[in-house]
Amino acid sequence: xxxxxxxxxxxxxxxxxxxxxxxxxxxxxxxxxxxxxxxxxxxxxxxxxxxxxxxxxxxxxxxxxxxxxxxxxxxxxxxxxxxxxxxxxxxxxxxxxxxxxxxxxxxxxxxxxxxxxxxxxxxxxxxxxxxxxxxxxxxxxxxxxxxxxxxxxxxxxxxxxxxxxxxxxxxxxxxxxxxxxxxxxxxxxxxxxxxxxxxxxxxxxxx
Amino acid sequence: xxxxxxxxxxxxxxxxxxxxxxxxxxxxxxxxxxxxxxxxxxxxxxxxxxxxxxxxxxxxxxxxxxxxxxxxxxxxxxxxxxxxxxxxxxxxxxxxxxxxxxxxxxxxxxxxxxxxxxxxxxxxxxxxxxxxxxxxxxxxxxxxxxxxxxxxxxxxxxxxxxxxxxxxxxxxxxxxxxxxxxxxxxxxxxxxxxxxxxxxxxxxxxxxxxxxxxxxxxxxxxxxxxxxxxxxxxxxxxxxxxxxxxxxxxxxxxxxxxxxxxxxxxxxxxxxxxxxxxxxxxxxxxxxxxxxxxxxxxxxxxxxxxxxxxxxxxxxxxxxxxxxxxxxxxxxxxxxxxxxxxxxxxxxxx
Numbered sequence: 001x002x003x004x005x006x007x008x009x010x011x012x013x014x015x016x017x018x019x020x021x022x023x024x025x026x027x028x029x030x031x032x033x034x035x036x037x038x039x040x041x042x043x044x045x046x047x048x049x050x051x052x053x054x055x056x057x058x059x060x061x062x063x064x065x066x067x068x069x070x071x072x073x074x075x076x077x078x079x080x081x082x083x084x085x086x087x088x089x090x091x092x093x094x095x096x097x098x099x100x101x102x103x104x105x106x107x108x109x110x111x112x113x114x115x116x117x118x119x120x121x122x123x124x125x126x127x128x129x130x131x132x133x134x135x136x137x138x139x140x141x142x143x144x145x146x147x148x149x150x151x152x153x154x155x156x157x158x159x160x161x162x163x164x165x166x167x168x169x170x171x172x173x174x175x176x177x178x179x180x181x182x183x184x185x186x187x188x189x190x191x192x193x194x195x196x197x198x199x200x201x202x203x204x205x206x207x
Numbered sequence: 208x209x210x211x212x213x214x215x216x217x218x219x220x221x222x223x224x225x226x227x228x229x230x231x232x233x234x235x236x237x238x239x240x241x242x243x244x245x246x247x248x249x250x251x252x253x254x255x256x257x258x259x260x261x262x263x264x265x266x267x268x269x270x271x272x273x274x275x276x277x278x279x280x281x282x283x284x285x286x287x288x289x290x291x292x293x294x295x296x297x298x299x300x301x302x303x304x305x306x307x308x309x310x311x312x313x314x315x316x317x318x319x320x321x322x323x324x325x326x327x328x329x330x331x332x333x334x335x336x337x338x339x340x341x342x343x344x345x346x347x348x349x350x351x352x353x354x355x356x357x358x359x360x361x362x363x364x365x366x367x368x369x370x371x372x373x374x375x376x377x378x379x380x381x382x383x384x385x386x387x388x389x390x391x392x393x394x395x396x397x398x399x400x401x402x403x404x405x406x407x408x409x410x411x412x413x414x415x416x417x418x419x420x421x422x423x424x425x426x427x428x429x430x431x432x433x434x435x436x437x438x439x440x441x442x443x444x445x446x447x448x449x450x451x452x453x454x455x456x457x458x459x460x461x462x463x464x465x466x467x468x469x470x471x472x473x474x475x476x477x478x479x480x481x482x483x484x485x486x487x488x489x490x491x492x493x494x495x496x497x498x499x500x501x502x503x504x505x506x507x508x509x510x511x512x513x514x515x516x517x518x519x520x521x522x523x524x525x526x527x528x529x530x531x532x533x534x535x536x537x538x539x540x541x542x543x544x545x546x547x548x549x550x551x552x553x554x555x556x557x
Contacts, residue, residue, distance in 0.1 A: 011481040016401045019477065038481040046477040049501060188492040
């Protein structure tokens with residue numbers, strides 16, 4: 001698969017060159033190196049819009065490696081038995097789909113509250129070490145506090161998000177606690193999106 | 208690509224820059240957090256400060272009049288120096304008109320590479336001077352420094368009757384919303400950058416960016432206008448979000464949006480800017496765009512260098528104001544929506 005080093009090139013140059021590479025005869029995909037996350041997002045729009053597979057890895061030091069495959073099955077959600085394509089596509093956390101995690105409070109377990117908060121921070125950190133990574137982490141009710149400014153869970157959630165895990169906060173909950181303006185990671189979604197994500201989950205962890 | 212497009216790419220002005228025009232703005236989310244940490248001025252003379260995300264500062268001068276202060280500058284989005292100068296000046300002057308005022312004095316703000324040909328700078332300044340004169344303002348001086356990438360803009364002082372200051376976030380429920388210039392200049396300039404632009408689209412984008420908002424602003428005189436802002440780097444959707452404020456929602460009619468026609472095709476070719484995606488990251492949680500075509504979504508987030516005015520006006524006067532603005536020369540001006548009571552999503556679609 002051809003690799004394009006697009007570091008230092010502003011949008012739309014990485015997208016245009018990736019499209020050209022995909023259009024070349026015999027191309028099965030392209031690897032694009034970019035230096036900012038917004039370029040990753042623009043490449044994702046192109047890949048998904050043109051029916052391609054898309055995955056990326058955060059290589060650190062402002063380097064992202066984006067893989068776009070002409071066969072969408074080769075990308076993020078490739079079936080586990082398809083080992084050859086899975087190893088070709090450097091996906092975040094492997095090719096197998098991880099569980100969906102539903103977090104409904106800003107502390108873990110019943111008992112001392114400060115202990116509960118310590119536990120939930122540790123839990124979210126350990127999610128970053130899971131293989132495969134969670135498909136999505138959903139925050140409901142008091143859990144909405146964990147995705148907003150000042151929460152000590154935000155850095156680990158950002159790591160999860162950059163590796164490809166969706167981070168969702170319930171819009172009604174964010175609104176209720178007046179947190180909409182201070183969302184620090186992920187996106188705000190409605191109950192329909194939450195329900196759909198839960199219904200399609202390959203596994204579910206609820207706190 | 209036509210001759211005009213080639214001449215706009217010939218001098219290396221653009222290639223020296225990583226991002227140009229209003230697309231170079233720091234995202235509004237990031238800015239709001241920084242500004243929140245600064246002490247809010249308690250001076251009663253400061254009618255409009257940075258505690259709101261209004262376009263310019265307004266300082267009460269005497270019983271009747273207020274001064275408007277604003278500054279804007281950015282790196283080139285075209286290679287032709289004089290064109291860049293005109294666009295940067297038109298953009299910098301615009302904030303005064305967005306507040307309902309009249310520009311009085313402008314100062315040049317210049318960053319320029321030590322190794323670059325100074326005749327390019329002379330051309331940039333000449334372009335700026337053209338627009339300052341067209342604005343009816345005077346050039347009062349300026350300040351210039353060496354920098355790796357060229358940047359140009361103006362600091363502008365304007366005047367407004369204190370009672371007639373128009374803010375950006377005070378729209379009345381039921382008022383109609385008018386946009387005076389077509390959307391899509393960010394996407395068209397992205398197409399220029401990758402040499403995929405058509406002559407017609409480029410001409411329309413340049414004409415739009417060079418066009419002063421003076422004429423649209425002057426057209427508002429005598430109309431019942433409740434809010435106004437200029438649409439710039441944050442794109443229509445985020446500027447509409449600012450206009451809605453805490454008290455309202457804005458219903459947009461995607462069919463009514465004035466567009467540079469080719470921009471739709473370019474968006475479908477994924478000729479997208481980084482600033483557009485940053486605007487999407489900021490604005491998408493306040494609007495459900497899932498029912499809209501991809502290109503329409505992108506145009507709503509497209510950063511507009513020197514974009515048009517977004518005006519909230521009484522419903523029974525909206526047609527007349529839009530017609531007057533079109534007569535004054537902004538031919539694309541259109542009613543694009545209305546102000547509604549606060550809802551779960553701040554921006555709604557018809």
